[in-house]
């Protein structure tokens with residue numbers, strides 16, 4: 007039995023791949039602890055860790071000098087706290103999943119000489135992983151051509167982005183029949199936190215779908231608490247069958263039953279679409295550093311598994327027309343579903359767990375390590 011500390015930023019996009027690895031390592035009989043931030047309360051309920059540690063962390067803003075200095079103190083404090091914790095836990099290896107809360111504990115692990123893997127979920131190397139490159143032994147990547155990865159001088163392995171057991175359990179679900187009469191199931195969500203733009207545009211677009219088709223729609227839509235009433239009202243007026251919630255714990259099962267997903271293109275969203283084989287209209291988060299979501303979405307679109315709809319040019323009219331075209335053209339969606347499935351990396355979690363075991367097995371003395 008080995009002991010691992012996983013480190014992940016607090017949104018679903020970082021925590022869920024860490025959860026997938028924790029589930030696999032636990033199956034293999036290893037002990038796991040997690041270091042993260044306070045948002046673990048929202049997304050970490052099923053995390054199979056023996057202990058969850060909230061470590062001080064901050065993201066420095068260059069625009070505000072006061073905030074920059076206070077973030078610096080917080081990061082140094084986080085390194086100090088994590089250094090103490092790691093001294094007691096004594097893990098054989100650490101695995102970081104990106105997000106600013108991974109920076110202090112990963113640096114602390116390196117200072118203690120503990121070997122470490124960084125996992126990048128996106129098609130573009132994130133800022134925390136970029137900064138942590140010199141403290142790691144291996145970079146595990148989800149995409150073969152991860153942008154900016156070449157700048158890091160360390161061993162690189164393409165593992166794919168691990169998905170949770172809950173997703174793997176329904177991965178074999180066949181694409182549901184799409185005939186001219188039955189229900190058409192849509193799942194709509196804006197990443198782990200919801201997205202206002204999706205809440206504004208999707209219901210208005212659905213309301214423009216011709217009535218005969220609209221009445222066949224069964225929509226499951228996640229939306230932010232502050233958007234719920236407005237979204238419910240638009241669907242009520244359009245007489246659409248809809249289920250709304252701020253977060254669906256059973257989203258993977260619902261995705262497996264659906265014909266089409268509309269949403270953002272965060273890394274786990276893309277990994278799940280591929281493993282489940284479901285097509286998507288993807289609205290990448292605009293304005294994100296290095297356009298990670300756009301690059302994730304391009305990967306699926308290039309394979310024919312989905313369509314990018316840029317938020318800047320998206321309107322209820324354009325989305326309504328696209329939706330109507332897709333559901334009146336019965337061959338298109340199953341074809342895109344098959345293309346998405348061909349990209350699915352069901353074995354990502356085993357590959358990453360093998361890598362973690364390999365690194366833990368080598369022990370700190372055998373590893374060439376840069377503190």
Ligand SMILES: CC(=O)N[C@H]1[C@@H](OP(=O)(O)OP(=O)(O)OC[C@H]2O[C@@H](n3ccc(=O)[nH]c3=O)[C@H](O)[C@@H]2O)O[C@H](CO)[C@@H](O)[C@@H]1O
Nearest residue numbers: 017018019022127195197198228253254257272273274275
């Ligand atoms: C705004 C932001 O910071 N976005 C980043 C964040 O995305 P974000 O945290 O939104 O994460 P992803 O899109 O990667 O994953 C969303 C996850 O939430 C789950 N889910 C969502 C809604 C719901 O009701 N139930 C549910 O279970 C999905 O199944 C999926 O597993 O991390 C990703 C991975 O680094 C990045 O690609 C994104 O750019």
